[in-house]
């Protein structure tokens with residue numbers, strides 16, 4: 575399980591190696607994404623709170639990157655944070671997510687990105703529920719939910 579200390583280490587010393595890489599030009603991303611998906615994932619945008627389609631969804635499944643379809647988070651680690659953005663306590667795998675120090679808007683935050691294609695997803699904060707204490711605050715528009723119908 576990742577903790578805040580490991581997240582900070584990744585953002586300072588370098589990220590884990592992803593299983594694969596997906597790289598496209600800006601024009602290619604524009605072709606396959608909606609304008610809102612493009613604005614958020616490729617231009618580090620943020621959707622309005624409570625506007626995202628995945629906010630109040632609790633079906634079992636995997637949340638995949640909207641750009642490259644790599645699984646990022648599992649529904650079992652989703653929790654209701656009350657912030658208006660889908661929130662998770664852990665990535666689906668330690669190397670699924672990439673972390674970078676973000677000093678925009680006069681704040682020091684840790685940006686989270688897809689480690690496969692560098693899509694901007696949101697930020698991670700150290701005020702999540704135990705045991706990890708992490709809160710990944712993610713834009714709905716950066717993910718697609720792959721519903722698992724055969725979960726027992």
Ligand SMILES: [Zn+2]
Pocket residue numbers: 639640641642643644688689690691692693
């Ligand atoms: Zn991706």
